[in-house]
Amino acid sequence: MTTILVVDDEPAILRTLKAGLIARGYEVTTAATGRAALNILTSQIPDAVVLDLGLGDMDGVDICRAVRSWSEVPIIVLSAEDSEHRKVVALDEGADDYITKPFSMPELLARVRVALRRRGSATTDDDPVLRCGQLEIDLPHHAVAFAGAPVELTPKEFAMLTALTRHPGRVLTHRTLLHEVWGPGYDTETHYLRVYASQIRKKLGPVGAQMLVSEPGIGYRLIDPSEE
Amino acid sequence: MTTILVVDDEPAILRTLKAGLIARGYEVTTAATGRAALNILTSQIPDAVVLDLGLGDMDGVDICRAVRSWSEVPIIVLSAEDSEHRKVVALDEGADDYITKPFSMPELLARVRVALRRRGSATTDDDPVLRCGQLEIDLPHHAVAFAGAPVELTPKEFAMLTALTRHPGRVLTHRTLLHEVWGPGYDTETHYLRVYASQIRKKLGPVGAQMLVSEPGIGYRLIDPSEE
């Protein structure tokens, strides 16, 4: 069953969208606020999202950015504004498509099909929790746990550990990590990595510390116990 | 280098598109007819396609359909018509996006970035492993194994063995190896090679040691058992 989340604060539009999608055979869940949408998206990720930018409680672009930190679910943005700048920002922050109101239902449906077509051929697993051995990273909640016990990390520590956990067992070069966590322009600051690796190890405890190993001259690696 | 194919029969638009894309750092190839576009797409597939529907010789939708039979390259369609039916058909026949002329260059660029972003995350899990006989070098994991048993190598040892394994059975001259591992300026330090060849042999064990042979006065070679 293909599920689509529709987010819009105008009941009339919400009804129209829902009816059109159901008529095409999709399962539809709805949310009227950004907060409600994020709540849904942290627990059960649909196959696609139709998101109106103009919500009462938050900016739709912020929702895109937030969701993109833990899921690649296709997001089709609706907006009343035809502002070029807004389009570019939304697309760069994670939206897959941008439709200007008033829109035609058949076009929206076609664009939904495009989004689903892509998803079908791509990844199927979309668990917003990264795991590696006893380590668990809940991306939407920004929560880390090792062996069931919560671990408090600062933003940079979180970003670095997440980058490593996305590729268990693989060596990430110093450059790659610095790019991922600090952005471009920090390519030579390998000292940062040492400091943060040390702090992460300390917070993971004696057992977890052994999972984060350095590959001298290359980078860092998170040992994947399932590969040993 | 990211390559984008632009297909349009109006020279003015073609020029505009090409200039805008090149300014953003993309490599651009162009085609003015559907036939020319298909010719290019059968030989070398670009990273994305920008396709004007209104070509002289063929219907753009037919091009979409044809390309989709052998490639999933992202296609962004441009069209002068704002016909809803045409949009739906194009999207259903394989187009990933549909932009109506007149369009804004920043928006087009943003949509190109969306298309490329997807391509980037789709091709993540390939594991290029170099092999030569019982020797395996997993480059992303930075792991070396001989006959299934892991081998711990220092950075220079790893670099030297990798260089040799990239060309199984072939002789790499002293100069080549020194350049590859130590960089320029070490052309005469052949003694380094002797030291490291010795250490690598020691770590590969008695069987593996025999694979690394020296060609007196020339360089070193990794024996490829599949060629003997």
Place this chain on the structure above:
DNA sequence: GACCGCCGTCAAGATCCGATCAAGACGAAC
């Protein structure tokens, strides 16, 4: 057989790199 060039091995000093601690700088929240 002695010499010579080249290779292989070993080991010791020098050097580099990573880990850790701690202090200063910065920024956000109140």
Place this chain on the structure above:
DNA sequence: GTTCGTCTTGATCGGATCTTGACGGCGGTC
């Protein structure tokens, strides 16, 4: 403006790695 947490930077220690030199073996040449 102050306070707190986080980020940046510096100093130091220990260890792995690299470099360098010495020595012996092997095969050719004279």
